[in-house]
Every structure is written in C-alpha cells, then in structure tokens.
Amino acid sequence: MKQFIKSKQLKIILIVLVIIAGIVMIAVKGLNFDLKYQDTQRVELYLKTEFNISDIRQITNEVFGSQKVMIQKVEVFEDSVSITTTSISDEQKSNLITKINEKYGTELTAEDTTVEDIGHTRGRDIIKPYVIPFAIAVIIVLIYLGIRYYKLSIVKVLAKSIGIMALAQILLFSIIAITRIPIGRLTIPMVILVYLLTLFGITTKFEKDLSKKKLDESKDKGKKK
Amino acid sequence: MKKIKIITMIVLIILITMVSFFGVYTQVQNRMENRVRDYALDMDLDGARYVRLSVNKESTDVIKDANGNEVETDEEMTDEQLAENGYTKESVPNNSEDLLTVENYEKSKKIISERLESQGVGEYEISVDNETGDILVQIPENENTDTFVSNMNTVGKFEIIDADTKEVLMDNSDIKLVNVMYGSASSTSSGTTVYLNVEFNKEGSKKLAEISKTYVKGDEDTTNTTSEDTNTTTENTTNTEAENTTADNTTTEENTTDDTTSTETDATEDSTESTTKEITMKIDDEEIMTTSFDEPIENGKLQLSMGSATTDVDTLQDNISQASSIASVLDSGNLPIQYDIESNEYILSDITNTHIAYLALAVGIVLLIGFIIFIIRYKVNGLLSAIAFIGLISLYLLVIRYTNVSVSIQGIVGIIVTIILNYIFINKILSTIKKSEDSKKLATVKEGIKESYKEFFMKLIPICISVIVFCFISWTTISSFGMVMFWGIALIALYNYLITATMLKVRAEK
Numbered sequence: 001m002k003q004f005i006k007s008k009q010l011k012i013i014l015i016v017l018v019i020i021a022g023i024v025m026i027a028v029k030g031l032n033f034d035l036k037y038q039d040t041q042r043v044e045l046y047l048k049t050e051f052n053i054s055d056i057r058q059i060t061n062e063v064f065g066s067q068k069v070m071i072q073k074v075e076v077f078e079d080s081v082s083i084t085t086t087s088i089s090d091e092q093k094s095n096l097i098t099k100i101n102e103k104y105g106t107e108l109t110a111e112d113t114t115v116e117d118i119g120h121t122r123g124r125d126i127i128k129p130y131v132i133p134f135a136i137a138v139i140i141v142l143i144y145l146g147i148r149y150y151k152l153s154i155v156k157v158l159a160k161s162i163g164i165m166a167l168a169q170i171l172l173f174s175i176i177a178i179t180r181i182p183i184g185r186l187t188i189p190m191v192i193l194v195y196l197l198t199l200f201g202i203t204t205k206f207e208k209d210l211s212k213k214k215l216d217e218s219k220d221k222g223k224k225k
Numbered sequence: 226m227k228k229i230k231i232i233t234m235i236v237l238i239i240l241i242t243m244v245s246f247f248g249v250y251t252q253v254q255n256r257m258e259n260r261v262r263d264y265a266l267d268m269d270l271d272g273a274r275y276v277r278l279s280v281n282k283e284s285t286d287v288i289k290d291a292n293g294n295e296v297e298t299d300e301e302m303t304d305e306q307l308a309e310n311g312y313t314k315e316s317v318p319n320n321s322e323d324l325l326t327v328e329n330y331e332k333s334k335k336i337i338s339e340r341l342e343s344q345g346v347g348e349y350e351i352s353v354d355n356e357t358g359d360i361l362v363q364i365p366e367n368e369n370t371d372t373f374v375s376n377m378n379t380v381g382k383f384e385i386i387d388a389d390t391k392e393v394l395m396d397n398s399d400i401k402l403v404n405v406m407y408g409s410a411s412s413t414s415s416g417t418t419v420y421l422n423v424e425f426n427k428e429g430s431k432k433l434a435e436i437s438k439t440y441v442k443g444d445e446d447t448t449n450t451t452s453e454d455t456n457t458t459t460e461n462t463t464n465t466e467a468e469n470t471t472a473d474n475t476t477t478e479e480n481t482t483d484d485t486t487s488t489e490t491d492a493t494e495d496s497t498e499s500t501t502k503e504i505t506m507k508i509d510d511e512e513i514m515t516t517s518f519d520e521p522i523e524n525g526k527l528q529l530s531m532g533s534a535t536t537d538v539d540t541l542q543d544n545i546s547q548a549s550s551i552a553s554v555l556d557s558g559n560l561p562i563q564y565d566i567e568s569n570e571y572i573l574s575d576i577t578n579t580h581i582a583y584l585a586l587a588v589g590i591v592l593l594i595g596f597i598i599f600i601i602r603y604k605v606n607g608l609l610s611a612i613a614f615i616g617l618i619s620l621y622l623l624v625i626r627y628t629n630v631s632v633s634i635q636g637i638v639g640i641i642v643t644i645i646l647n648y649i650f651i652n653k654i655l656s657t658i659k660k661s662e663d664s665k666k667l668a669t670v671k672e673g674i675k676e677s678y679k680e681f682f683m684k685l686i687p688i689c690i691s692v693i694v695f696c697f698i699s700w701t702t703i704s705s706f707g708m709v710m711f712w713g714i715a716l717i718a719l720y721n722y723l724i725t726a727t728m729l730k731v732r733a734e735k
Contacts, residue, residue, distance in 0.1 A: 039354075053577060072272075073573040082572050116277070118361050119354035129700040137691040144690055185269055189638040192706060196642060199687040207684060 015171060022174020031177060034184025035068040035084065037121040042084040043093065043113060047104045050078055059103065060085075063096045088115050123183065130188060134195070138165065141199065149206045151213055161202050168198045230731050231609070234724060238616030245619035262626045267633035267701050268348050270581075272573035273363040274370050278337075278378055280325065280358040281563040284316040297391060319563045329561040330358040337362060337377050339557040344373055344549060347631075347701035358562065365701070366571050369546075376550050378566055380509050381559040385436065388503040388515050394436050399429025401525075403555040405548040407541075409534065416534035419544040421551055423527040430525025437518040440502045508551065576634075588641060592618075595648055603655045606729055610651045613725040617647060617716060624712050635706035643713025646685070650717055651725065653677045658729070670733040674726045682718065689714060 053071050060069045060083060067085050074080035083096070094110040101108055142158055149157045172194045176183065248259035288296045291311040307314055334353045337360065341349050350363040364373055385395040406420040425433050505515045506529075514529075531548040535541050596614070599607035621643065625632065658673035692714065695707025 037352075070575050072575050075571050078573070117354050117357065117359070119352040119359070121350060121352045125351070130703060133695055133698040133700070133703050137694040140690050140694060141687045144687060148686075185634050188702070189635050189706075192635060193638060193642065195691070196688055199691065200684060203684045203687050207680075 015167070018178070019170055019174045022170075022177040025174075025177040031123065031183050032180045033120070033123070034182035035070050035086065036184055037123075037126065038086060039120045040084050040086055040118045041088045042082060042116045042118055043088055043096070044074060044080060044082050044116075045097070045100055045106075045108060045113065046080045047100065047106055048079055049104060051081065051104065055103065056081055056083070059096065059099045063092050063099065084118070126183070126187075130191075145202070145206065149210055152206060152209055157206065164202055165195065165198050168194050227731050231728060234728055235612055238612055238619070238724070241616055241623070242619040245622050261623070264626055265629055265631045267631045267636070267705060268350075268363065268365045268574075269634050269702070270574050270576055270632065272366065272571060273350075274366050274374065275568070275570055275572050276362045276364070276374050276377060276566060277568040278360040278362065278564040279567040281319045281565050284318045287315050287317045288312050289315060324562055325358060327355050330355055330360075333358075333560050333562050333564065334360055336381075336557045336560055340376055340553045341373060343553040343556060344369075344376065345699065346373055347699055347704070348633075359567070360564065372546065372550060374566065374569055376554055378560070378564040379554050380563060381554040381557065382507075382509050383555050383559070384507040384510075386505050386507060388505045394504060395425070395429060395432050397555070397559050399425050399432055400555060401426040401429065403552040405545060405552050406528070407545065416536045417541055418534040419531040419541065419548050421529040421531055421548045423529070423555070425525045425527070427525075430523075433525055433527065434521055434523050436504060437520070437522040440504050440517045441520075508555070584637070588644065592644070592648075599651070599655070603659060605732060606655055606658065609728045609732060610655060610725055613721070613728055614647065614651060616724060617720045618644065620720060621713060621716050624716065625709060628708070628712060630708040630712070631701055631705050632709070633702040633705040635702045636709040639706045639709030639713065643710060643717065646713070647717050647721075650677065650681050650721065653681055654721075654725070654729070665733055667730060667733045670729050674729070678718075678722075685714065 051073075053073070056071050057069075060071065064085055067087075070082075070084040072082040072084070074082050088096075090110070093113065093115060097108045097110050097113060100106060142161060145157050145161050146154045169191065172190060175181075176187070176190075244261060248261045250257040251260055252258075288302065288307065289312065290296050296312060302310075302312070302314075304314075306312075330353050334351055338349070338351055341351075341362075341364065346364055348365055351360065353360050362377060364370060381397070383395075383397045383400060384393055386393050401424045403421065403423050406422045407417050408420070409415075409417060503515050503517045506513045531551075532540065532544040535544070592614075596607075596611035599611050601607070603610070621640070625636075625640075630636065654674055654677040657677050658670055661669040661673060663669055688710075692707050692710040695703050696711050698704045698707065
C-alpha cells in the first residue's frame with residue numbers, strides 16, 4: 001500500500017514537473033510553429049518539365065542548409081515548383097536559380113523571380129474551428145457520464161472527468177513545448193487522439209468502479225438476508 | 226460442411242481485399258481503368274487553391290466642382306471642358322494612407338473568413354502580412370472555388386441612393402442580415418423564385434419605412450432600369466411564403482399583402498414616363514436597380530427576387546448561387562480596404578503519395594506483428610481472427626471511398642484509431658474465450674463473444690457520442706475524422722458479428 005501511494009505521489013510529482021517545465025518553456029521560448037504557419041518567404045519557379053521533389057530537395061539542401069523548406073508542385077501540369085522557407089536572401093535566390101538552371105536547362109533569372117512574403121497563421125486561428133465541436137462533444141459526454149455513473153456520485157464523476165481530460169491536454173501541450181515538436185498539421189490529430197484515449201480510460205475506470213460497487217452492494221444485501 | 230463455410234468466408238475476404246487494395250480494372254478505349262472509386266482527399270492531402278490578395282495601390286481620377294463636391298459623369302472630359310465648367314481633376318488613391326492600418330488588415334481578414342464560412346467553405350487557411358496588408362487564402366479546389374475567389378475581394382459596399390440627387394439614403398450600417406429565400410411568386414404561378422432577403426436593423430427599418438413612403442409609385446409608373454450582370458427584382462409587396470435556403474439559417478418568412486407587384490428587370494426597358502421619385506440600389510458602386518415602392522414597408526425587410534420564377538433545377542441552382550454570393554458579401558460587411566487578386570493558383574500538397582505509402586507500410590508492419598501475436602497466443606482462433614481482420618480493413622477502405630468521406634490527416638488518424646480499436650476488441654473476444662474452461666464449446670464461444678460485445682461497446686459510448694457530434698460539424702477536417710470513425714465503429718460492430726464471430730462459432734462447432 002505504502003509503495004502504491006509512493007508510486008502515485010511520484011506520478012503526480014512527475015506530471016506537475018512536466019507541466020511547470022512546459023509553462024516555463026512557453027513563457028520563455030513560446031511554441032515552435034511549423035513552417036506552414038510561420039512568417040515565411042516563397043519563390044515559384046517554372047521548370048517547363050515535370051520534376052521529382054527529391055531532386056529539388058537536394059538543391060534546396062545545398063542552398064538553404066539547415067533551414068526548413070517546403071516544396072510543392074504547382075498547377076495541373078506540375079511543371080512549376082513552389083519553394084517556401086523561413087527567409088530567402090538575394091544570394092540564396094541567385095544560387096537557387098543557378099542550380100535550377102543547371103539541372104533543368106531553364107533560363108531563369110534572379111531579376112525576374114520575385115520572392116513573396118507570407119504572413120504567419122495565428123495559433124488561435126488554427127484551433128478556432130475545433131473549439132465549438134469539442135465543447136459540444138465534451139458537454140454531451142459529461143451528461144452521459146453523469147447519468148450512467150450516477151451511483152458513483154455525479155459530482156465526483158464530473159469533476160474527475162473534466163480534471164483528467166483537461167490534465168491530459170495540458171500535459172500534451174507541455175510535452176509539445178518541452179520537446180519543441182512543431183505546432184502544425186499533426187497537432188490537432190494528437191489532441192484528438194489524447195481526447196479519445198482519455199475518454200476510453202475514464203470509461204474503463206468508471207465501469208470497473210461501478211461493477212465493484214454493484215458487487216459490494218449485492219454482497220451487503222446477501223449479508224443482510 | 227463446416228470446413229466449406231470457413232473456406233467460403235476466407236475466399237470472400239480475399240476477394241474484398243483484392244478489390245480494395247488492387248482495384249477492378251476494365252478496358253476503356255486503349256487503356257485499363259480502375260473502376261473502384263478513388264479517395265476524396267481534403268486540402269492538406271490534395272492541395273489547395275492559393276489566392277493572394279494584395280492591397281490596391283492604384284488611384285482613380287475624381288472630378289470636382291468649384292465647391293469641392295464630387296461630380297458624377299460618364300463621359301470623358303477634356304482639360305478644356307473641365308476648365309469651362311470650373312471643374313478640377315484629382316487623382317485619389319483607392320486606399321488612402323489612413324486606411325492602411327493593421328486594424329483594417331485584420332478586419333479585412335475577418336470579413337473574408339466570414340464570407341468563406343457563410344458560403345459553406347468547409348476548410349480554409351488565411352494569413353495576413355501586417356506590414357504590407359497582403360492576405361493569403363488557401364481553399365479547397367472544387368467546382369465552386371472560382372465563385373468563392375470572386376467574392377473574396379468584392380468590397381461589398383451597399384447603398385440605396387436617391388436616383389436624382391444621388392443622396393445616400395441607406396448603406397451597410399443599416400443592414401442587420403442578408404440571406405437567401407425561395408418560394409413560389411404567387412399561388413397562381415408555377416416555378417420557384419429565389420429571393421435575396423435584406424433585413425435592416427432598428428435604425429435601418431425606420432429609414433426604409435420613411436423612404437418607402439417618400440419614394441412611392443405613381444399611377445402610370447412602370448419604369449425599370451436594368452443591371453448588366455444581376456437580374457434582380459424588387460418584391461416590396463409579396464404574398465409569398467419564402468423559405469430560407471442558406472446553410473445556417475432556416476427561417477420561414479410569411480409576408481402577406483393584397484397584391485403582388487413584381488417588376489422584372491431584364492435586358493429590356495419598359496418605358497412609360499415616370500412620375501415618381503425613385504431610389505437606386507447599388508452594390509460596389511454598380512447599379513442593381515432603380516425602382517419605387519408600392520406601399521410603405523414597415524417590417525424592415527426588403528426582398529429582391531433573383532431572376533424569374535423557374536422550374537428548371539439548373540437555373541434555380543444558378544439563382545441560388547448568385548443570391549448566396551451577394552448575401553454572403555453583404556452580410557459580412559464591406560471590406561475597409563480595396564484588394565486585388567495578385568495570384569490565384571492551385572498548389573499541390575507537400576504530403577505526397579510516398580509519405581502516405583511509408584505510413585501505410587509502417588501500419589502494415591505493426592499489424593503483421595499484431596497478427597503474429599494473435600496466432601501465437603490463440604492458435605487457430607488467432608489465425609482466423611487475423612484473416613477476418615484483413616477483411617475488415619479492406620471493407621473499411623472501400624466504405625470510406627463509396628461514402629464520399631473526405632479523407633484528411635485527422636481522417637487518417639481515425640482509420641488508425643479504428644484499427645487499434647478493432648485489435649483491442651478482437652483480443653478481448655479471443656482472451657475471453659481462452660479464459661473459459663472449455664474454449665472449444667460453442668456455448669462458451671457464444672458467451673465470450675456476447676460478453677466482449679457488451680463490455681467493449683459500453684466503454685465505447687463516450688467515443689461514439691463524440692464521433693457523432695464531429696460528423697455534423699461543417700469544418701471538413703473534424704467531420705472527416707467523425708465520418709471515418711463512425712463507419713469504423715459501425716463496421717467493428719457489424720463485420721465482427723457477421724464474419725469474425727461466425728468463423729469462431731463454426732470452428733467451435735467443428
């Protein structure tokens with residue numbers, strides 16, 4: 001029993017530490033946004049021929065080094081490439097064009113190639129479409145849990161459910177902040193996954209508690225008889 | 226006989242798997258074409274239309290009289306003519322310097338978002354460069370994309386002006402909401418008419434009532450002026466029961482008066498002399514119509530019919546689409562800044578088929594390990610369940626394709642979650658059967674399956690609730706997850722009852 005309490009305490013301490021570290025990380029360095037949602041610069045090049053993204057990747061690795069780069073094919077003929085990265089200097093632009101000309105035999109010039117500035121997407125704009133659906137789902141789920149497990153005390157059930165769901169998401173974002181996993185297209189799927197896992201975990205626990213309670217009640221009845 | 230049953234089921238599973246993973250090919254002209262429907266992919270996986278809106282930097286020449294008032298004229302005036310009339314010509318920027326603020330850039334972004342949402346765009350990304358004011362919008366590529374794009378930079382300036390004096394009587398600030406309605410124009414006419422319903426706020430309603438008393442039709446008046454590209458009719462007195470057709474509003478409007486006066490505005494002009502004062506309705510400085518009122522409008526609602534009554538579905542759809550576009554533009558308010566579409570192109574996703582193939586391979590490897598564990602732990606039952614599992618995945622992927630579910634990254638997560646849930650469920654059935662004293666008895670197997678179903682699906686109810694809620698959300702990525710999971714859970718329940726459970730029962734009988 002003592003060991004169990006100790007392990008439970010250890011878990012709580014660990015969770016609290018991770019959350020504090022996450023908060024500190026967010027306060028100091030903020031969240032690490034994926035390239036798609038950052039302030040970026042984009043250049044579009046007409047190659048006149050179909051191309052392999054891996055070939056372009058090789059060129060961008062040489063030109064931009066460790067900078068994150070997003071490469072996309074443009075339009076239905078897929079003969080233009082869109083290259084997006086954090087910033088493109090004049091030197092990088094002319095270097096990129098020279099290498100592209102060498103590889104694809106094009107006659108692109110740095111003067112005719114414009115670099116577009118792209119503003120960042122705000123975090124709240126990314127999560128905005130998900131807030132209402134999640135709120136509705138959580139409310140209905142809480143109503144169900146309250147009804148289904150009323151024998152375990154509605155207040156306890158609701159408090160536990162809300163607490164665990166919130167804690168799981170806070171923990172997820174703390175881990176994202178600490179590990180510097182970029183906030184991007186995989187963030188919402190991660191949130192959904194954690195939400196579903198939490199729901200499954202909560203229900204499993206309540207089902208177990210309920211059957212235990214029922215068993216105890218039937219035992220008590222048996223004793224009285 | 227029992228052996229034949231199992232073999233038949235396995236053959237059926239192999240067949241479904243072949244169709245799902247390799248397709249059904251038939252010869253079309255000189256090439257082989259897969260007849261199995263392709264996946265519908267969302268913006269993240271399929272690519273998107275990238276629309277770049279840049280702040281208009283052009284200027285417009287404005288002619289002013291000696292008092293500094295703007296003079297409206299259609300004819301080009303020479304410098305001599307200007308001097309003769311005492312007019313001066315000034316070059317005025319379309320976006321004055323004081324308009325180019327971060328607040329206005331953000332407001333423009335918000336208005337464009339609202340327009341996209343009101344037109345039912347299920348997914349979009351929008352970002353603004355706060356230094357230049359340029360806005361980048363990404364929307365899915367489909368048959369409506371061009372309409373959405375054309376509405377993005379429409380300023381949406383609404384005005385009702387005096388046709389003679391050009392005095393502005395009402396503008397955007399008077400509008401409460403704009404939506405689309407449809408209904409039959411009268412009980413005697415056939416066909417459906419689409420209406421643009423403009424509801425004014427308290428102040429606007431007062432103004433409208435006042436205007437409709439002042440600008441009343443004379444006895445002989447039948448004058449109509451045409452708009453070039455919008456076929457619109459004022460329906461200030463209707464006996465129409467019009468139903469709202471916009472996605473987010475479902476009100477039913479009943480506006481009953483004695484007689485109906487629908488003034489068609491086609492490309493022709495009926496002309497008997499006008500004897501009354503008239504108003505002109507303008508959207509983005511373009512005249513939509515010039516008309517007067519039959520009787521005062523006290524309810525603060527103005528219904529404009531879009532085109533004439535029609536029974537043709539395509540024409541009706543066009544009218545609805547046109548009305549919806551105007552409604553979404555007016556309802557969201559006018560853009561504080563004039564924007565130009567600088568670029569408008571389709572850019573493919575950076576997530577390629579190779580990425581998806583790697584993911585599928587990884588899932589396949591993990592599943593294979595899972596199946597080996599099944600076989601080691603549960604022997605023949607494990608093998609049969611593994612075969613049935615492959616059938617479920619194959620059928621599931623076919624269902625996703627034929628139910629038109631748009632697959633997003635969230636949808637892919639939904640597929641993986643479904644596979645995990647099915648693994649947990651099958652494992653639960655097999656372990657329950659194995660735990661029993663005589664696992665080869667049919668009664669034991671039946672009991673094990675029943676117990677597993679009850680226990681598993683009781684735990685799944687909260688997930689099912691969330692999934693059903695997500696199915697009804699208009700945002701594509703979340704509804705994609707909901708739909709994928711919905712079909713997944715439905716298949717877990719049905720398929721395992723019909724195939725997996727049957728295989729296990731048949732084996733037990735043996």
